[in-house]
Amino acid sequence: MKVQRLANQTKQSRRTFLRTTLAATGALGIWGPAAWARVAEDEGQATLRVNAERLWAHLEQLAMFGRGPGGTSRVAYSEADRQGRAQVIAWMRAAGLEVEIDAAANIIGRRPGREPDRPPLVMGSHIDTVPNGGNYDGTVGSLSAIEVAQTLREQGVTLRHPLEVVIFQNEEGGLIGSRAWIGELPPEELNHVSHSGKTIREGIRFLGGDPDRLDEVVRRPGDIAAYLELHIEQGPVLYEEQVDIGVVEGIVGIRWWRVTWEGMANHAGTTPMNRRRDALLAAARFIQAVNRVVTSEPGRQVGTVGQIEAHPGAPNVIPGRVVCSLELRDLDDARIQRLYAAIEAEARAIARDSGVSVRFEPINVNKPAPTDPRVRDVIEASARALGLSAKRMPSGAGHDAQDMARLGPTGMIFIPSVDGISHSPKEYSRPEDVANGANVLLHALLRLDEAPWVR
Missing domain, CATH: 3.40.630.10 (Zn peptidases)
Incomplete structure (x- = not known):
């Protein structure tokens, strides 16, 4: 009994020493993973496993x-x-x-x-x-x-x-x-x-x-x-x-925008190519611009256009309105904001060249x-x-x-x-x-x- 009691006291002293040491070194930020393995072993929990x-x-x-x-x-x-x-x-x-x-x-x-x-x-x-x-x-x-x-x-x-x-x-x-x-x-x-x-x-x-x-x-x-x-x-x-x-x-931070392109719906057979205000064509150029801007600098950032809707959606009508999504992700929110500013500038240039308008609506922000x-x-x-x-x-x-x-x-x-x-x-x-x-x-x-x- 005395031997067992002494063993228990020694184990308890070791636990107290480890915890005290970890508390002191933890405050300085200098303890690491190896110390925790010793604590777990000391606590007798190392053999626990889930079913x-x-x-x-x-x-x-x-x-x-x-x-x-x-x-x-x-x-x-x-x-x-x-x-x-x-x-x-x-x-x-x-x-x-x-x-x-x-x-x-x-x-x-x-x-x-x-x-x-x-x-x-x-x-x-x-x-x-x-x-x-x-x-x-x-x-x-x-x-x-x-x-x-x-x-x-x-x-x-x-x-x-x-x-x-x-x-x-x-x-x-x-x-x-x-x-x-x-x-x-x-x-x-x-x-x-x-x-x-x-x-x-x-x-x-x-x-x-x-x-x-x-x-x-x-x-x-x-x-x-x-x-x-x-x-x-x-x-x-x-x-x-x-x-x-x-x-x-x-x-990563994730930001979503709804991007709306407004042109003019018109007859696909009677409207000359140089008279069109094709919202879908502008949106297509925008999708390429997103890829170009996001890949223009090194890093893990990603950009995606994952949804697109063309209205009125008939094969013989020039799309007058298109709604698409924009998603940007990165660990650095400042980089997301910088990429978005560049993408928005590209979009407004595309809109001017195409005779359409564009509107960005933020719909979700996860920092x-x-x-x-x-x-x-x-x-x-x-x-x-x-x-x-x-x-x-x-x-x-x-x-x-x-x-x-x-x-x-x-x-x-x-x-x-x-x-x-x-x-x-x-x-x-x-x-x-x-x-x-x-x-x-x-x-x-x-x-x-x-x-x-x-x-």
């Missing part, structure tokens, strides 16, 4: 909601979305979470911590898809977060912090649920029509929320201890380089969000301790994490996407990669719970 078979079975089961011949269409506010959410709520309750749907229609599962006055550690993602999409975008992170909560329950692990698992609604339609949390979902946007055919206002009610009470869901900086999100990469880097885990450095460097260290340490390779990289896609970064320290974990395919029925991540990501999520959560700098 990979159960997680994969849940992924396959959720894929049935909205599945069709052209892929999975579980678009936000559809009946498939509502049914899929009901299944997710059942899994959350089975994981021992207390579940509610907030006024913004986000699903939140809560688990108390040992120190209830601390702000919660939050993890999650989304389960809505693009039309004819795949089965892994968003759902891997959502179901892995639930699996982590269930693993903690089954292993009798209670965190210091309260835990929240959140399933954000309508991520694909512009981060609607997470933007509600940061108070940046303006009333006028609630009238926009979603892919389901419902307005966002109607969709929130359809899912059990209340769009008239959105002010009640707004959170402030410091209201969360930290946020973690696991996601498929949606690109080819990890798969092609055979790297297990991506440690996300930051999430770039760097992840917290301390959380990056925790994620990388978790991967290394599990024997997994890791690579630091940016996210070219938008995620709810970029909004959560406004509320507290945030990190993202990527797993490989086979052939870099996403937003497609061919989207696929291997079971072993899903399990790796979920285990990194679990161990990163455990490290954050004990991190001296986490509130």
Whole structure:
């Protein structure tokens, strides 16, 4: 008994020493991933793993909601979305979470911590898809977060912090649920029509929320201890380089504009070529200009025209009005603004040359969000301790994490996407990669719970 008591005292002293050292060095910003592996080992949690078979079975089961011949269409506010959410709520309750749907229609599962006055550690993602999409975008992170909560329950692990698992609604339609949390979902946007055919206002009610009470869901900086999100990469880097885990450095800013070209509709057979005010011809020149401007300087910036509508849309009528989209993405918001200014100048020159007018209407802004460097260290340490390779990289896609970064320290974990395919029925991540990501999520959560700098 004396030997065991002495061993326990020695272990406790070692823990205290490590935590004190980390607290001191953390304040100076000089501790790194290796230190966290020692803490996890000391805490006796290094052997914890999620139930990979159960997680994969849940992924396959959720894929049935909205599945069709052209892929999975579980678009936000559809009946498939509502049914899929009901299944997710059942899994959350089975994981021992207390579940509610907030006024913004986000699903939140809560688990108390040992120190209830601390702000919660939050993890999650989304389960809505693009039309004819795949089965892994968003759902891997959502179901892995639930699996982590269930693993903690089954292993009798209670965190210091309260835990929240959140399933954000309508991520694909512009981060609607997470933007509600940061108070940046303006009333006028609630009238926009979603892919389901419902307005966002109607969709929130359809899912059990209340769009008239959105002010009640707004959170402030410091209201969360930290946020973690696991996601498929949606690109080819990890798969092609055979790297297990991506440690996300930051999430790109995304800006959308609606671009309207006004010319004159006229008879296609009787109007000479030199007398035409062809809105579609001007829009075509604009699309080429976007590509030219965006590729004119080195960097990871991207620009896309993904939608175009010509009116009146008859083969024998010169298009008099064209509406198209413009999207720009980069980690540097100043670069996005600079590219936009150059593109707008090109568009106005095209309009003058073509005898038409052009109008730009901003319709969505998601600002770039760097992840917290301390959380990056925790994620990388978790991967290394599990024997997994890791690579630091940016996210070219938008995620709810970029909004959560406004509320507290945030990190993202990527797993490989086979052939870099996403937003497609061919989207696929291997079971072993899903399990790796979920285990990194679990161990990163455990490290954050004990991190001296986490509130």
